[in-house]
Amino acid sequence: MASDIFGNPLPPEAPEDEGLPPPPPQEGPGLFGEPDPPTAAAPPPPPAPPAPVAASGTPYRVLARKYRPQNFADLIGQEALVRTLRNAFAQGRVHHAFMLTGVRGVGKTTTARIIARALNCIGTDGKGGPTPDPCGVCAECRAILADRHPDVQELDAASNNGIDDVRELRERLRFRPAQGRFKVIILDEVHMMSTAAFNALLKTLEEPPPDVKFMLATTELRKVPTTILSRCQTFHLRRVPQDQLLGHFQRICGLEEVPAEAEALAMVARAADGSVRDGLSILDQAIAMAGGGGVTAEAVVDMLGLAERGLAVSLMEALMAGDAAAALALSEQAHARGTDPGVVLSDLLELTHLLSRMKSVPALRKDPALPEAERVRGAQLADRLSIPVLARCWQMLLKGMQEVAQDGVDRRAAAEMVLIRIAHVAELPTPGDLVRRLTEQGVSAPAGPAAPPPGGGGLRAIAGGGAGGGAAVAVAQAVAAPVEAVAPVVASYRDIAALAHGRKPMLHAHLVHSVHPVKVTPGRVEIRTKPDAPRDLAQQITALLLEFTGTRWTVALSNAEGEPTLADQGRAAEQDRRALARTHPLVQAVLEAFPGATIEAVRDASLDNYGLPPPSIDSDPGRDFAPPDAEPVGLDDDISPED
Numbered sequence: 001m002a003s004d005i006f007g008n009p010l011p012p013e014a015p016e017d018e019g020l021p022p023p024p025p026q027e028g029p030g031l032f033g034e035p036d037p038p039t040a041a042a043p044p045p046p047p048a049p050p051a052p053v054a055a056s057g058t059p060y061r062v063l064a065r066k067y068r069p070q071n072f073a074d075l076i077g078q079e080a081l082v083r084t085l086r087n088a089f090a091q092g093r094v095h096h097a098f099m100l101t102g103v104r105g106v107g108k109t110t111t112a113r114i115i116a117r118a119l120n121c122i123g124t125d126g127k128g129g130p131t132p133d134p135c136g137v138c139a140e141c142r143a144i145l146a147d148r149h150p151d152v153q154e155l156d157a158a159s160n161n162g163i164d165d166v167r168e169l170r171e172r173l174r175f176r177p178a179q180g181r182f183k184v185i186i187l188d189e190v191h192m193m194s195t196a197a198f199n200a201l202l203k204t205l206e207e208p209p210p211d212v213k214f215m216l217a218t219t220e221l222r223k224v225p226t227t228i229l230s231r232c233q234t235f236h237l238r239r240v241p242q243d244q245l246l247g248h249f250q251r252i253c254g255l256e257e258v259p260a261e262a263e264a265l266a267m268v269a270r271a272a273d274g275s276v277r278d279g280l281s282i283l284d285q286a287i288a289m290a291g292g293g294g295v296t297a298e299a300v301v302d303m304l305g306l307a308e309r310g311l312a313v314s315l316m317e318a319l320m321a322g323d324a325a326a327a328l329a330l331s332e333q334a335h336a337r338g339t340d341p342g343v344v345l346s347d348l349l350e351l352t353h354l355l356s357r358m359k360s361v362p363a364l365r366k367d368p369a370l371p372e373a374e375r376v377r378g379a380q381l382a383d384r385l386s387i388p389v390l391a392r393c394w395q396m397l398l399k400g401m402q403e404v405a406q407d408g409v410d411r412r413a414a415a416e417m418v419l420i421r422i423a424h425v426a427e428l429p430t431p432g433d434l435v436r437r438l439t440e441q442g443v444s445a446p447a448g449p450a451a452p453p454p455g456g457g458g459l460r461a462i463a464g465g466g467a468g469g470g471a472a473v474a475v476a477q478a479v480a481a482p483v484e485a486v487a488p489v490v491a492s493y494r495d496i497a498a499l500a501h502g503r504k505p506m507l508h509a510h511l512v513h514s515v516h517p518v519k520v521t522p523g524r525v526e527i528r529t530k531p532d533a534p535r536d537l538a539q540q541i542t543a544l545l546l547e548f549t550g551t552r553w554t555v556a557l558s559n560a561e562g563e564p565t566l567a568d569q570g571r572a573a574e575q576d577r578r579a580l581a582r583t584h585p586l587v588q589a590v591l592e593a594f595p596g597a598t599i600e601a602v603r604d605a606s607l608d609n610y611g612l613p614p615p616s617i618d619s620d621p622g623r624d625f626a627p628p629d630a631e632p633v634g635l636d637d638d639i640s641p642e643d
């Protein structure tokens with residue numbers, strides 16, 4: 001290897017075989033104005049030996065390789081990293097170990113190789129030093145570009161992950177560079193190394209020979225020990241934004257002289273999900289499929305399986321119309337095409353997410369990266385559906401996917417059950433709708449403050465999913481009684497207890513659990529205490545009333561039976577509410593739709609802190625009683641509002 005210093009022929013690149021049909025537009029100049037293959041070097045390379053030739057007569061290189069960035073300027077989407085590295089070179093302070101992290105195909109090893117060239121470039125005149133702008137034509141640059149520089153070694157840590165590999169590496173580092181200025185060790189997928197290998201590497205990383213630089217790359221930074229990380233300068237390579245990918249692909253199609261529809265390239269950029277390499281590999285396939293013609297959106301839709309997404313839109317339309325038969329027919333189509341039932345649900349889930357986003361970000365409807373089915377029909381769906389309906393659909397799909405994934409379950413049957421359930425529930429109102437209906441009913445009901453809406457209005461039942469516990473569907477929500485700021489009123493025993501709430505926790509507990517209210521009239525309270533009540537409870541109540549009403553009340557202990565304690569009253573009321581909720585038609589519908597669902601709680605916003613409804617007018621002897629100079633009490637103290 002070391003003998004290949006000047007002007008030796010570049011070995012022909014083996015045709016990349018990634019199962020791609022051979023297409024090829026002819027080889028053009030490099031994307032970034034560099035000759036490709038390099039010809040500007042002096043002396044010029046002798047003619048290359050015959051290269052493997054593709055059908056059209058020119059050797060074909062996959063786009064990802066052909067347009068691999070050769071300079072920092074070529075790295076798209078990594079501006080921050082490039083700026084930092086440029087500064088480091090400008091100041092001559094290049095760290096001896098870099099950690100490059102980011103998703104696959106985002107340019108980690110490419111960046112490492114550019115750094116290797118920047119460190120070793122000697123410039124066109126052979127006299128240059130390390131530079132952020134490697135010339136690309138000197139012997140060092142060309143050798144590194146061709147993967148044949150003796151001092152630049154790229155190792156896959158996945159297959160060189162043992163301690164012996166690291167020992168061997170350390171052994172090699174004892175010698176000075178054979179040709180270049182620096183030995184550059186590129187360790188890819190470094191998180192795959194064993195703990196022992198990490199430890200062996202640690203010493204070298206700590207005190208490397210002055211002419212050695214480490215470039216570590218990983219997709220999983222969290223698996224790399226901190227001891228290693230602390231010795232490296234870490235760079236996070238970003239996913240490349242879609243618009244930058246789109247621009248990149250447009251430039252490449254221009255250079256390759258392949259006409260391509262903007263919509264087609266936008267879809268490729270979206271599918272690439274931030275990875276230049278993945279995007280170019282898709283583009284390769286699309287160009288191959290075009291067979292010398294242009295890259296069309298239609299072809300890309302087919303190639304990427306986006307037709308399935310169109311089916312997902314149809315399926316969603318059927319589900320949201322409550323048409324279970326149509327939904328099952330579409331699912332049958334997907335099955336016939338070999339689509340997994342789980343994938344159908346996951347496509348629906350993704351579509352639900354997209355529709356929700358469309359409602360929040362209207363600009364998405366014009367996003368050229370979306371296939372037409374989603375852009376046009378999706379937008380119509382988004383207009384029709386409310387966020388609560390979409391949220392409910394999301395929940396049901398999530399739970400459904402768990403069911404489909406369960407061991408031993410008939411996946412297809414399980415998926416169909418999910419579709420039937422969603423279609424069935426599509427007709428049910430959402431909590432918000434119900435509130436509106438109840439409110440409207442309340443308005444048209446005969447006047448009267450104490451008349452609750454019919455059908456157990458004011459109920460809020462929550463049906464929780466059984467085993468999965470995923471779906472919780474609120475079917476009804478109470479309409480809170482309008483609350484106005486009122487003067488403090490102590491008209492009932494509950495009002496007295498409420499005075500202690502949040503202020504005197506011990507006293508409050510006694511008032512709730514240990515007292516049977518007997519009678520409350522203005523200025524006088526009669527109670528029967530349970531044996532566990534403190535002896536001075538009457539005095540404590542007197543003090544409480546004096547403090548908060550400004551009036552001295554009489555607190556009398558009575559032998560009369562009185563009412564149950566507030567705690568017992570609350571419990572009884574809760575049981576009544578559950579029984580009532582169980583008979584509510586909406587709740588019954590939900591219990592049927594979600595097998596295994598249970599009523600977990602019934603909430604009524606009009607209830608007070610003790611789970612009790614506001615006292616009725618009849619049992620409210622103290623309505624007129626409110627000391628004129630009483631201190632105002634905040635509404636959050638659970639004092640029942642008065643009209």
Ligand SMILES: [Zn+2]
Pocket residue numbers: 120121122123124134135136137138139140141142
């Ligand atoms: Zn150079």
